[in-house]
Amino acid sequence: MTTSHDEHAPRGHVLLRWAVFCLGVFLMSLGIAVSIRSNLGTSAISSVPTVLAAATPVTMGQYTIAMNLLFLVIEVLLMGRSFPLIQLTQIPIAVLFGTLCDVSLGLVQWISPGTYLEQWAWALLGTLLLGIGVYTEITPRAGLMPGEGVVLVISRKAKIRFGTMKQFFDWALVAISVVLSLLMLGRLVGVREGTVAAAFLVGGVVKLCQRFARSLRRRLASD
Numbered sequence: 001m002t003t004s005h006d007e008h009a010p011r012g013h014v015l016l017r018w019a020v021f022c023l024g025v026f027l028m029s030l031g032i033a034v035s036i037r038s039n040l041g042t043s044a045i046s047s048v049p050t051v052l053a054a055a056t057p058v059t060m061g062q063y064t065i066a067m068n069l070l071f072l073v074i075e076v077l078l079m080g081r082s083f084p085l086i087q088l089t090q091i092p093i094a095v096l097f098g099t100l101c102d103v104s105l106g107l108v109q110w111i112s113p114g115t116y117l118e119q120w121a122w123a124l125l126g127t128l129l130l131g132i133g134v135y136t137e138i139t140p141r142a143g144l145m146p147g148e149g150v151v152l153v154i155s156r157k158a159k160i161r162f163g164t165m166k167q168f169f170d171w172a173l174v175a176i177s178v179v180l181s182l183l184m185l186g187r188l189v190g191v192r193e194g195t196v197a198a199a200f201l202v203g204g205v206v207k208l209c210q211r212f213a214r215s216l217r218r219r220l221a222s223d
Helices: 011-037 046-053 060-082 085-107 116-138 146-158 162-184 191-223
Strands: none
Touching: 011 046, 011 085, 011 116, 046 060, 046 162, 046 191, 060 085, 060 146, 060 162, 116 191, 146 162, 162 191
């Protein structure tokens, strides 16, 4: 499992890395919130909390915290004594992410698309923000989101490529969301065509951000 390099970095660099990481987490939460308000389906990782929040008085952010803590428990169970204690930083990260999801939902509560085209516009904007957020979050290598950590552990235990396992994991969450939505609400909530689009587009946005960053670094180095 990836571990933190904080103990080897100057204090200023550590604070900067964590600041960038937190910015990425906020952008992710904002993208998820915009996607939810589009009423066209949200991302796979937020689909289960969205369905549960629609069916109960508990907020989407609170369910997000609970789900991510469950992911961490699974990591610990699978790794046993080899689990690095530094990865307990995933606990405050989970709390931060869930809290920001509720904050972001409040910030964009005014979004109310009136047409199917407007729904797609907001859904695509949410996907764009989520992709940029993911790129911003992973770039400083400051911390690890539990949703990524559990996939990383499972992929290593099962000896399956991370990308492949991530796809299986995300679609499993979507399937669980569909079942929960139909059982608890009698209709699909949080999982629609926007969810499918996000599954394919978020990774593409991350790749575009990486290419842009590499191109920018080359230009700056050549000046």
